[in-house]
Amino acid sequence: MTVSERCLLAKRNAHSVAESTEAEKNEMLSRAAEALTAHAEDILAANARDLSVFNRGEQLRDRLLLTKERIAGVAEGLKQLRRLQCPVGEVIERRTAENGLFIERVRVPFGTVGIIYEARPNVTADAIGLCIKSGNAVVLRGSKDAFHSNAAIVRIIKESLADGGFNPEFIQLLEDCSREGAVEFMRCKGALDVLIPRGSASLIQSTLENATVPVIETGTGNCHIYLEATADPVEARDIVINAKTQRPSVCNAAESLVADRSFAEKHLCEIVCALRDRGVCVVGDGASRNICAEIGAAAEEDFDTEFLSLKISVKIVENVEEAVSFINAHSTHHSEAIVTEDEAAAETFLRKIDSACVYVNASTRFTDGFEFGFGAEMGISTQKLHARGPMGLRELTSYKYVVRGSGQIRK
Amino acid sequence: MTVSERCLLAKRNAHSVAESTEAEKNEMLSRAAEALTAHAEDILAANARDLSVFNRGEQLRDRLLLTKERIAGVAEGLKQLRRLQCPVGEVIERRTAENGLFIERVRVPFGTVGIIYEARPNVTADAIGLCIKSGNAVVLRGSKDAFHSNAAIVRIIKESLADGGFNPEFIQLLEDCSREGAVEFMRCKGALDVLIPRGSASLIQSTLENATVPVIETGTGNCHIYLEATADPVEARDIVINAKTQRPSVCNAAESLVADRSFAEKHLCEIVCALRDRGVCVVGDGASRNICAEIGAAAEEDFDTEFLSLKISVKIVENVEEAVSFINAHSTHHSEAIVTEDEAAAETFLRKIDSACVYVNASTRFTDGFEFGFGAEMGISTQKLHARGPMGLRELTSYKYVVRGSGQIRK
Numbered sequence: 001m002t003v004s005e006r007c008l009l010a011k012r013n014a015h016s017v018a019e020s021t022e023a024e025k026n027e028m029l030s031r032a033a034e035a036l037t038a039h040a041e042d043i044l045a046a047n048a049r050d051l052s053v054f055n056r057g058e059q060l061r062d063r064l065l066l067t068k069e070r071i072a073g074v075a076e077g078l079k080q081l082r083r084l085q086c087p088v089g090e091v092i093e094r095r096t097a098e099n100g101l102f103i104e105r106v107r108v109p110f111g112t113v114g115i116i117y118e119a120r121p122n123v124t125a126d127a128i129g130l131c132i133k134s135g136n137a138v139v140l141r142g143s144k145d146a147f148h149s150n151a152a153i154v155r156i157i158k159e160s161l162a163d164g165g166f167n168p169e170f171i172q173l174l175e176d177c178s179r180e181g182a183v184e185f186m187r188c189k190g191a192l193d194v195l196i197p198r199g200s201a202s203l204i205q206s207t208l209e210n211a212t213v214p215v216i217e218t219g220t221g222n223c224h225i226y227l228e229a230t231a232d233p234v235e236a237r238d239i240v241i242n243a244k245t246q247r248p249s250v251c252n253a254a255e256s257l258v259a260d261r262s263f264a265e266k267h268l269c270e271i272v273c274a275l276r277d278r279g280v281c282v283v284g285d286g287a288s289r290n291i292c293a294e295i296g297a298a299a300e301e302d303f304d305t306e307f308l309s310l311k312i313s314v315k316i317v318e319n320v321e322e323a324v325s326f327i328n329a330h331s332t333h334h335s336e337a338i339v340t341e342d343e344a345a346a347e348t349f350l351r352k353i354d355s356a357c358v359y360v361n362a363s364t365r366f367t368d369g370f371e372f373g374f375g376a377e378m379g380i381s382t383q384k385l386h387a388r389g390p391m392g393l394r395e396l397t398s399y400k401y402v403v404r405g406s407g408q409i410r411k
Numbered sequence: 412m413t414v415s416e417r418c419l420l421a422k423r424n425a426h427s428v429a430e431s432t433e434a435e436k437n438e439m440l441s442r443a444a445e446a447l448t449a450h451a452e453d454i455l456a457a458n459a460r461d462l463s464v465f466n467r468g469e470q471l472r473d474r475l476l477l478t479k480e481r482i483a484g485v486a487e488g489l490k491q492l493r494r495l496q497c498p499v500g501e502v503i504e505r506r507t508a509e510n511g512l513f514i515e516r517v518r519v520p521f522g523t524v525g526i527i528y529e530a531r532p533n534v535t536a537d538a539i540g541l542c543i544k545s546g547n548a549v550v551l552r553g554s555k556d557a558f559h560s561n562a563a564i565v566r567i568i569k570e571s572l573a574d575g576g577f578n579p580e581f582i583q584l585l586e587d588c589s590r591e592g593a594v595e596f597m598r599c600k601g602a603l604d605v606l607i608p609r610g611s612a613s614l615i616q617s618t619l620e621n622a623t624v625p626v627i628e629t630g631t632g633n634c635h636i637y638l639e640a641t642a643d644p645v646e647a648r649d650i651v652i653n654a655k656t657q658r659p660s661v662c663n664a665a666e667s668l669v670a671d672r673s674f675a676e677k678h679l680c681e682i683v684c685a686l687r688d689r690g691v692c693v694v695g696d697g698a699s700r701n702i703c704a705e706i707g708a709a710a711e712e713d714f715d716t717e718f719l720s721l722k723i724s725v726k727i728v729e730n731v732e733e734a735v736s737f738i739n740a741h742s743t744h745h746s747e748a749i750v751t752e753d754e755a756a757a758e759t760f761l762r763k764i765d766s767a768c769v770y771v772n773a774s775t776r777f778t779d780g781f782e783f784g785f786g787a788e789m790g791i792s793t794q795k796l797h798a799r800g801p802m803g804l805r806e807l808t809s810y811k812y813v814v815r816g817s818g819q820i821r822k
Binding site: 015019095097101103110111189193194208209212214215216217232235238239241242243246346350351352354355356357358359360361362363365366367371372373383384385386388389398399400401402403404405406407408409410 | 426430506508512514521522600604605619620623625626627628643646649650652653654657757761762763765766767768769770771772773774776777778782783784794795796797799800809810811812813814815816817818819820821
């Protein structure tokens with residue numbers, strides 16, 4: 001089956017999830033979760049097959065690797081989705097026009113959601129669960145490297161739905177993992193209502209270049225922590241350490257430290273030492289190196305790089321205005337934080353920083369659907385259209401206007 | 412100046428409108444409106460220059476044509492925007508997390524909005540007004556055919572702002588109206604936050620093909636009226652006549668009539684006669700022609716065509732399910748109406764039709780920002796991402812998460 005045919009197949013079956021009741025969707029989630037646990041051995045066997053030919057490095061290998069515990073975690077995630085309220089059907093607003101037309105704005109599923117992602121088979125089950133709960137058909141385009149793992153997960157979930165009497169064909173996995181297939185997928189405008197790329201900057205760039213389907217850009221996070229002149233030095237150090245080292249491979253980890261000169265002259269060396277103690281490579285501009293000899297020389301591109309590893313860049317500024325300009329010029333508009341005791345500086349930062357999430361005196365690591373109370377997460381949007389920041393179930397919906405009249409015509 | 416440079420210039424000056432107060436934005440609108448009226452002769456002279464070399468037909472010529480009255484209408488539109496509440500700054504929701512983080516979702520302007528449109532100089536002033544009121548910088552790419560008209564309008568508005576002490580450089584008009592310039596514009600991802608094409612299906616298609624900037628697809632309306640078996644024949648006739656003939660050149664006009672066989676056998680001929688009396692060319696499928704000999708033969712593509720003229724296609728179906736399938740397959744997901752006295756049929760139609768606006772017993776002509784009470788309109792979205800249906804000021808905004816902490820780090 002071609003990519004387009006598979007997308008159309010999902011679309012044609014979208015009604016079977018869109019029109020399911022909350023109870024039916026919860027039963028699908030339970031069945032899927034139980035089936036993943038019951039058939040964990042099959043998934044591990046498929047995963048072993050993928051791993052046996054994988055040679056793209058240890059970090060990516062770890063993302064591809066499934067274990068019994070990881071499968072249990074994925075199943076638990078599906079079960080937890082049952083507790084959330086599906087937002088579909090909500091009447092967002094209503095009004096009666098002067099001519100008597102009764103106009104309601106009603107939340108509806110997108111219809112068919114395309115997900116394109118890399119060799120992370122847990123995304124397969126996560127995305128299926130989120131689409132079930134939000135009433136969307138889903139077409140999955142995973143990496144070739146994870147194909148057997150993905151195919152096993154999708155087959156097991158679909159069989160579990162069919163066993164329960166549900167039509168599972170609103171879930172489709174593309175078997176064509178070629179580059180040409182990906183481009184065809186990105187252009188399936190008649191079948192897909194939205195396309196969500198989840199993965200590296202290069203995947204997202206390729207999606208933006210090729211897609212005619214509306215895209216939600218996710219994930220790339222060149223996040224900054226700005227230490228303003230009045231920052232509490234202990235709080236500053238703790239936030240920097242947390243944002244950089246608690247989990248360096250994720251998009252909400254900090255990649256760049258911006259510090260007011262007056263703060264840096266007093267406290268930067270201590271923070272740099274604390275970072276180096278934790279294995280972080282610290283590089284910076286000339287001003288930062290004059291203040292702290294332990295800082296290496298940053299290349300120009302370091303300030304525009306999402307390291308996703310134990311590396312951080314340092315930039316010295318004179319004040320909050322310069323910090324805002326620097327950050328807006330270099331950030332990916334994901335998450336940025338100011339550490340300060342000055343309320344005016346905090347408000348300037350919050351207002352002027354053009355990012356999805358802006359923080360005062362907290363770690364950027366909180367940009368997360370679970371931390372924000374959504375109970376789930378499809379990714380973190382870095383665009384301004386539709387959704388910004390963490391995306392939960394609500395962000396997987398659209399709306400339509402439902403208008404009831406009694407013969408009204410326009411004069 | 413290149414297209415990219417002009418977009419960046421708008422972006423660099425976006426703060427001057429984003430941070431303006433409501434009173435300042437209202438003063439800008441007043442100044443712009445007064446200046447357009449005061450300098451109407453200059454605009455008419457520029458418009459005459461455009462018209463003198465225009466040879467693309469009477470209908471398009473009428474869209475390009477400005478008159479003193481039309482300029483007064485545009486100025487009045489700008490004045491009316493003052494009465495509307497700018498939605499920027501609204502706290503859409505707030506919560507305090509268990510760890511004490513105070514999370515607010517705050518409405519913000521998009522930043523910089525790109526508008527690409529055809530030879531309709533009134534759009535120039537409308538778009539500037541909507542962007543002023545919503546706090547957005549705007550880059551306008553009009554048609555070469557309207558260049559002198561657009562340049563005069565933009566110059567007059569910008570001079571009026573500068574005279575009032577406002578920085579007008581958040582408004583930029585592209586002087587490069589070439590095809591290559593349009594493509595460069597659609598790819599100005601670093602500068603533009605959203606791109607809104609307003610115009611023909613071919614303009615919108617070209618935008619989708621080329622854009623890397625997020626796009627809001629607007630306008631194409633292959634709208635259907637479905638006459639269900641129980642429809643009141645007088646109401647049905649009045650709605651069809653209104654939706655087809657009251658203003659055939661706009662996107663919310665009806666292009667296709669779908670009728671249940673049992674209704675058609677009794678009432679279709681009368682409706683077709685009423686349409687023909689008003690100069691409408693009626694074409695249909697074989698079943699409709701068997702019922703009413705006055706109907707011409709429809710070509711296959713007629714059912715997928717937005718005529719924007721006095722022409723309508725007719726399709727006979729057996730029931731609401733067949734009507735829904737037919738409409739979902741052929742519509743552009745803009746506006747569709749059912750005429751019926753059967754509540755169950757109405758609810759099926761409302762639920763299953765996948766369009767921005769779905770109507771029971773009313774004309775599709777009501778899909779309009781003013782009719783929906785928005786007080787303004789930037790276009791009508793036919794996509795599901797971000798905004799669907801009429802777009803007013805609120806649809807020209809995004810949001811960001813503002814998070815205030817006291818040293819929180821992630822465990």
